[in-house]
Amino acid sequence: MGTTEHAKQPVPAEAGSGAGKRLPILKTYKLYIGGKFPRTESGRYFTARAPNGTALANLCLSSRKDFREAVVAARAAVEKWSNATAYLRGQILYRIAEMLEGRRAQFVSELVAQGSTETDATAEVDASIDRLVYYAGWTDKFQQIFSCVNPVSTSHFNFSVCEPTGVVGIVAPEADGLLGLVSNLAPAIAGGNTCIVLASNTRPLCAVTLAEVLHAADVPGGVVNILTGTRDELSAQFASHMDVNAVILCSSDAAEIQATQIKAADNLKRTIVRQSSDWSAPEHQSPYLILDTQEIKTTWHPIGS
Amino acid sequence: MSSRTETMPVFPDLSRVSRVDEVGVEERVARFQKRSIKKESKVHALRLALSMMDLTTLEGQDTAGKVRQLCYKGRHLHDAYPDLPHVAAICVYPSLVRVAKQALAGSGINVASVATAFPSGQSSRKVKLADTTFAVSEGADEIDMVISRGEFLQGEYAYVFDEIAAVKEACNEAHLKVILETGELSTLDNIRRASVLAMHAGADFIKTSTGKVQPAATMQVTLVMLQAIRDYYMETGRVVGMKPAGGIATAKLAIQYLVMLRETLGKTWLTPTWFRFGASRLANDVLMQLVKERSGAYQSLDYFSKD
Numbered sequence: 143m144g145t146t147e148h149a150k151q152p153v154p155a156e157a158g159s160g161a162g163k164r165l166p167i168l169k170t171y172k173l174y175i176g177g178k179f180p181r182t183e184s185g186r187y188f189t190a191r192a193p194n195g196t197a198l199a200n201l202c203l204s205s206r207k208d209f210r211e212a213v214v215a216a217r218a219a220v221e222k223w224s225n226a227t228a229y230l231r232g233q234i235l236y237r238i239a240e241m242l243e244g245r246r247a248q249f250v251s252e253l254v255a256q257g258s259t260e261t262d263a264t265a266e267v268d269a270s271i272d273r274l275v276y277y278a279g280w281t282d283k284f285q286q287i288f289s290c291v292n293p294v295s296t297s298h299f300n301f302s303v304c305e306p307t308g309v310v311g312i313v314a315p316e317a318d319g320l321l322g323l324v325s326n327l328a329p330a331i332a333g334g335n336t337c338i339v340l341a342s343n344t345r346p347l348c349a350v351t352l353a354e355v356l357h358a359a360d361v362p363g364g365v366v367n368i369l370t371g372t373r374d375e376l377s378a379q380f381a382s383h384m385d386v387n388a389v390i391l392c393s394s395d396a397a398e399i400q401a402t403q404i405k406a407a408d409n410l411k412r413t414i415v416r417q418s419s420d421w422s423a424p425e426h427q428s429p430y431l432i433l434d435t436q437e438i439k440t441t442w443h444p445i446g447s
Numbered sequence: 448m449s450s451r452t453e454t455m456p457v458f459p460d461l462s463r464v465s466r467v468d469e470v471g472v473e474e475r476v477a478r479f480q481k482r483s484i485k486k487e488s489k490v491h492a493l494r495l496a497l498s499m500m501d502l503t504t505l506e507g508q509d510t511a512g513k514v515r516q517l518c519y520k521g522r523h524l525h526d527a528y529p530d531l532p533h534v535a536a537i538c539v540y541p542s543l544v545r546v547a548k549q550a551l552a553g554s555g556i557n558v559a560s561v562a563t564a565f566p567s568g569q570s571s572r573k574v575k576l577a578d579t580t581f582a583v584s585e586g587a588d589e590i591d592m593v594i595s596r597g598e599f600l601q602g603e604y605a606y607v608f609d610e611i612a613a614v615k616e617a618c619n620e621a622h623l624k625v626i627l628e629t630g631e632l633s634t635l636d637n638i639r640r641a642s643v644l645a646m647h648a649g650a651d652f653i654k655t656s657t658g659k660v661q662p663a664a665t666m667q668v669t670l671v672m673l674q675a676i677r678d679y680y681m682e683t684g685r686v687v688g689m690k691p692a693g694g695i696a697t698a699k700l701a702i703q704y705l706v707m708l709r710e711t712l713g714k715t716w717l718t719p720t721w722f723r724f725g726a727s728r729l730a731n732d733v734l735m736q737l738v739k740e741r742s743g744a745y746q747s748l749d750y751f752s753k754d
Contacts, residue, residue, distance in 0.1 A: 206745075210745050213745065379745075382743070382744040382745070383744060383745045383747075384744055384745060384746045384747035384749070384750060385745065385746065385747035385748070385749070405744075408744065409747065409749075409750075
């Protein structure tokens with residue numbers, strides 16, 4: 143990635159006498175696809191900048207081929223993740239929260255570097271952790287609430303149950319680089335879906351660091367795939383890919399929403415539009431958000447005569 | 448089609464078989480994988496790959512119904528996309544040859560059958576020949592035989608040679624593909640030697656693998672076999688075909704094989720007559736790429752028939 147100007151570098155510590163100053167190691171932010179951290183196949187990068195224009199880091203500018211690879215990984219992970227017990231999914235979500243808690247300082251400093259105040263950043267990280275714990279608790283409870291036994295006039299036992307939609311594309315909100323992402327990601331994976339996330343383009347640092355947390359938290363490879371890049375290039379791909387079953391678009395841009403809905407119609411993709419100026423608001427934490435990426439399957443089971 | 452010679456096959460001088468430079472093979476293969484293929488050539492290559500495909504089902508659980516369905520798939524790869532070629536052959540076990548033959552009548556698609564105690568080849572000569580004769584009498588146009596890897600590995604080259612020659616004779620007019628099962632031959636030198644042996648014994652095609660042993664076809668192994676075919680052609684003037692089989696599941700990989708074929712053997716081999724892909728999963732991936740090239744959207748397996 144070459145030499146990048148870097149704000150907020152750690153103060154170089156003096157090495158032994160005569161050895162000169164220690165050269166700080168800059169972090170390379172890569173993609174997260176199928177449980178691995180590849181660079182973009184396109185070889186393109188962009189620079190994440192602080193609000194005052196200082197360069198923070200170079201990140202991968204994902205191409206549609208990276209997106210395609212991510213969908214392949216997500217599709218491959220569907221069977222195992224959707225068949226995992228609700229209990230296990232809850233444990234893993236809780237584990238993500240634990241790992242995130244352990245790296246709070248890093249997330250706070252990344253948010254601050256991207257323009258948040260120290261107080262806001264701390265509140266955002268805390269809210270993200272709490273939100274993961276919240277959905278961890280819901281994994282083995284939402285089915286009971288949303289499933290039902292239906293009275294029918296024939297001799298059938300008729301019941302409706304939730305099933306995960308499958309592969310969900312998430313175009314994460316631009317603001318709230320961490321909480322916005324977690325608020326959309328957690329309900330989708332809690333319900334047994336696998337995801338491809340396009341991180342915020344202006345505040346991408348936390349997304350890549352979150353990938354490391356997910357990786358360390360025993361989230362199976364492919365269940366969450368995280369890309370960095372631009373909406374202009376990728377949101378159309380999220381909408382048009384035939385192997386994506388639902389797309390969550392965090393946007394208030396009417397043209398973008400319409401374009402996504404039109405393209406998504408090709409394979410009857412579930413299109414969920416979410417917009418918010420404050421992702422910490424209580425309406426962004428609800429079992430109904432899990433239901434957004436569930437399909438209801440009704441079974442007619444013959445009984446007696 | 449028939450390139451059978453009236454003369455008896457002659458055992459080759461294996462001491463003259465050149466050794467394989469493994470590092471060179473790796474480097475050459477790495478280069479084939481870096482070619483940039485433009486869209487128009489890609490579509491052409493994908494269509495060619497479809498026409499070279501031996502659509503295969505070799506499972507203990509195969510039934511007549513499954514085979515009929517596969518034959519239908521071979522004839523109608525994806526009806527939503529008009530003017531697609533059909534596959535080259537349907538490859539089944541001998542007991543299902545008759546079913547496949549009926550299902551493919553008039554389509555121009557060949558029926559290939561594995562024979563000679565596939566996949567291990569661990570049986571007597573008599574049983575293997577009977578197996579072959581049975582498949583041919585049921586109507587197989589192509590026979591995929593396995594060599595006795597055990598005999599080959601303990602140096603009984605003459606035994607393997609005689610066996611191939613005998614099966615070739617039992618094939619009559621049917622084309623003979625000889626499976627080396629490269630995953631069990633352990634070295635590239637062995638693979639080259641087995642290729643030479645098979646070609647001299649009368650093989651119309653040499654084929655990498657049964658698909659039942661890992662590793663199956665790799666580009667390295669295929670390159671060594673292609674080079675053996677080239678040298679054999681230089682020496683005798685007879686064209687021998689090549690069939691990599693097993694593990695080729697993506698369109699991208701199939702195109703890389705075609706690039707390798709074109710640059711090693713030349714245009715003569717770029718036809719279903721002399722090159723085949725043995726595959727069960729490849730067809731759908733190629734179809735998805737073709738539809739993607741046309742519609743612009745990446746495709747899902749949900750919209751393509753399984754077999």
